[in-house]
Amino acid sequence: MRCSVFKGLLQDYLNNELDPKIKKQFQEHVNSCEKCAEALQFYKSYFREIGNIGTVDAPPDFLKNVKERIRTRSPLNDFLKKLFLPFSLKIPLELAGVTALLLFIILVIRPALRRYPQENGPLALRDNGIAVPESVAKMPAGKELPAAGEAFDLKQRKDASVLTTRDKLTGDLKKPAYGTAAVSARPESKDDGLINVAILPRDSRPAEDEAVLKSEDQEADSFTRGMEVKEKSLKRSASPVRASESKIMEEQAETEQDMLSLSRKNEGKKMKARQAANFSTNDLVRINAIVTNLKGRILPREYQKTVQNKSFILIEMPMYNYRQFLEQLNKNYEVQKPESSLSAQERKKARIQLQYQSIQK
Amino acid sequence: MNREKREENRRTDEDLVLIRDFQKNREDAFDRLVLKYQNRIFNLCYQFLGNHEDADDCAQESFIKVFRNLKGFQFRSSFSTWLYRIAVNTCKNKVNSLEYRQRRKTLDLDRPREGPDGPVMIQVTDERHSPQESYERKELREEIRKAIQSLPAKQKSMVILRDLEGLSYEEISRVTGLKTGTVKSKLARAREELRKMLKGVG
Numbered sequence A: 001m002r003c004s005v006f007k008g009l010l011q012d013y014l015n016n017e018l019d020p021k022i023k024k025q026f027q028e029h030v031n032s033c034e035k036c037a038e039a040l041q042f043y044k045s046y047f048r049e050i051g052n053i054g055t056v057d058a059p060p061d062f063l064k065n066v067k068e069r070i071r072t073r074s075p076l077n078d079f080l081k082k083l084f085l086p087f088s089l090k091i092p093l094e095l096a097g098v099t100a101l102l103l104f105i106i107l108v109i110r111p112a113l114r115r116y117p118q119e120n121g122p123l124a125l126r127d128n129g130i131a132v133p134e135s136v137a138k139m140p141a142g143k144e145l146p147a148a149g150e151a152f153d154l155k156q157r158k159d160a161s162v163l164t165t166r167d168k169l170t171g172d173l174k175k176p177a178y179g180t181a182a183v184s185a186r187p188e189s190k191d192d193g194l195i196n197v198a199i200l201p202r203d204s205r206p207a208e209d210e211a212v213l214k215s216e217d218q219e220a221d222s223f224t225r226g227m228e229v230k231e232k233s234l235k236r237s238a239s240p241v242r243a244s245e246s247k248i249m250e251e252q253a254e255t256e257q258d259m260l261s262l263s264r265k266n267e268g269k270k271m272k273a274r275q276a277a278n279f280s281t282n283d284l285v286r287i288n289a290i291v292t293n294l295k296g297r298i299l300p301r302e303y304q305k306t307v308q309n310k311s312f313i314l315i316e317m318p319m320y321n322y323r324q325f326l327e328q329l330n331k332n333y334e335v336q337k338p339e340s341s342l343s344a345q346e347r348k349k350a351r352i353q354l355q356y357q358s359i360q361k
Numbered sequence B: 001m002n003r004e005k006r007e008e009n010r011r012t013d014e015d016l017v018l019i020r021d022f023q024k025n026r027e028d029a030f031d032r033l034v035l036k037y038q039n040r041i042f043n044l045c046y047q048f049l050g051n052h053e054d055a056d057d058c059a060q061e062s063f064i065k066v067f068r069n070l071k072g073f074q075f076r077s078s079f080s081t082w083l084y085r086i087a088v089n090t091c092k093n094k095v096n097s098l099e100y101r102q103r104r105k106t107l108d109l110d111r112p113r114e115g116p117d118g119p120v121m122i123q124v125t126d127e128r129h130s131p132q133e134s135y136e137r138k139e140l141r142e143e144i145r146k147a148i149q150s151l152p153a154k155q156k157s158m159v160i161l162r163d164l165e166g167l168s169y170e171e172i173s174r175v176t177g178l179k180t181g182t183v184k185s186k187l188a189r190a191r192e193e194l195r196k197m198l199k200g201v202g
Helices: A003-014 A020-032 A034-050 A062-072 A075-083 A093-115 A134-144 A146-151 A154-174 A207-214 A216-236 A245-267 A281-293 A319-332 B002-023 B027-049 B052-072 B079-096 B098-106 B135-149 B153-164 B169-176 B180-197
Strands: A194-201 A274-276 A297-299 A312-318 A333-336 A349-359 B113-115 B118-120
Touching (some): A003 A034, B002 B027, B002 B052, B079 B169, B153 B169, B153 B180
Antiparallel strands (some): A312 A349
16 A cells, blocks of 8 residues: 555544455555554544543623623624625735735726827927927826817727727728828728828929929829729738738738839829828927917827838817818928818817828939 | 434424524524523634634624524524534634734734733633643643644634534535535645644644
8 A cells, every 4th residue: 555545545544434454454554654654643642632622611691792792783783894894804915915006007007008108109399399209298288288188088088099009900001002192081081080181391392393293183093003902912811900910011011012113104204202201300390389289289109119100190189170280281381181071070179190291202 | 323313303303493483583592592502602613713702702793693594594404504604604704804813913822921920821721621631631732722723714614613523524514515525635634734733742
C-alpha cells in the first residue's frame, strides 16, 4: 500500500468503516511506514481528546434574555441592521481598494478622457498662436464657449466618440485617395452627417494652374473612375471593416496608384491635380481661430495615428455657424464644399471634415 | 442502537408538536424549544467563536431568528437541523463581521494582556475535568481547541459539527447543504489542517 492510498483510507479507518481485508493491509502499512504511523497516532489522540473537550452550558438567564431581546427589538431596528449589513461583511482591504480604484477609473477618468482624448493628433493652436497638443488646447476652448458648452452635452459628447470610433473602422476605407481631386459631396457623407470640405490656399496656387482648375468636370470624372476602381478592390475583401488595417492601407496604396495613373492619362500633358497636403502651422492657427470664434472646436481623429496623414481635420460647430464658417474660410482659401445635404442640416451641430489640398507639381 | 433511534424519533416528534403549538400562537411552546436546545446551541456558538460574550450574542440571535421564522416552518427538515443551520450561519456571519475581527485583533487569546498586576493571561478553562488528569492531556486539549478556533469558518463548522457536536455526515450535509461526499472530503482536509497545526504538540 502506498502512502497516498493510506491517506485516502485513513478517515474511513478511524470511522471503522474499512473492509476487514483492506484494514489488514492498512495496518501492515502502518507497521512499515513511520510517517503514516505518526499520522495515525495523531488522529488517535485527537479523537480521544476532542471527545473530552468539555461543553459549555448557556447562562441561566438565557431564555429571559432572548425574550427580552425579542420584545425590545423592533422590526425597524432589524431593517436598519439589514440596511447596513454590507458594511459588516468581510471585504479584504486590498479588494476594497482595487474596487474603489476601478470605480474611480470608470466613473471619473474615462468620461474625462472621452471628452478630452489624449492622442498624437494634429497640433491644435490657441488663439495666441502657441502650438499645444490638441487635447490640451480644447480645454480652455470648451470653457470659453458657453453656447458651445451647452451644445456639447453628454449626448453630443457620445456622438463625438461614436464618430471617432466609426471613423477608425470605416474612415480609412471611405477616404478617397490622396493626390487626386477634391472630396466633394461623397454619398456616404450624407449617412454619417459629416460634411466634407476641401480647401486650397489661394496664395499658394500657381497662376498657370488657374485654367486647369476650372475644368472641374474633368477632374470629377477622374475622381469617379478612381472611386470605381477603389470599390472593386474593396469588394475583393469579404468584410472590408474587419480586414486588417495593413491590408486596407495596401489596397489604398494600390488604388492610389491606379487613380494616379488614371488621372495622369486623363489629364494628358496639361492637367495637374490637386493633392492632399498636410496643414501647415499657420493654416491651423488660422482655422482654429475661425472655428473658435464660431463656437466650435477641432476634434482629434484617432485614425491619424496609423495613417500618419495630417491632411484632414474634423471640426465640430453649431450648425447655424456653418455658413459663416465657409464664408470666413473663403477669404483665405478656395473652398470646395458639398451640396448641402438634408440630413446634415437637420443636425444642431455641424461636423466638418476639412481636407487641405495643394496643387500637385 | 434501536433504542437511540427511538429516542431520537421521540424527540423529533416532540419538536413537531411544539412547533405546531407555536404556530397556534402558544408562546410557551417557544420557551420549551429554547430550554431544550439552548445548551447545545450555546456550546456550538462557543466552540465557533471562542468566548462567552459572542457565543451568548450569537445563540440569542439564532433563537430570535427561530422565533421570527418558526411560523413559516414547513417541516421539510427536522427542527434541530434547521436550528443548527441557523446557528452555524449566524456564527459565520459573526466571524466575518468587522466588529468581531477587530475585537479578535485586540483581544487575542494567546497574547498576554496588561492587567493592574502585570500581564494577565486570559484563560478559557474547562471546569468539567477532574484535577487528576495529566497536565499534558489538558494542554493538548487546549491546543486542539485553539487550532480549531483558527481554522477558516467553513472547515471550522465541519470539525465542530462532526467532532465536537457528533452529528452524522448526513445531518451535517443537511445543515450545510453540501453533499455527503463533499462533507467527508472537507472534513478530512480540515482535520489534516489541524494535524499540520498541531505537529510537535502532545
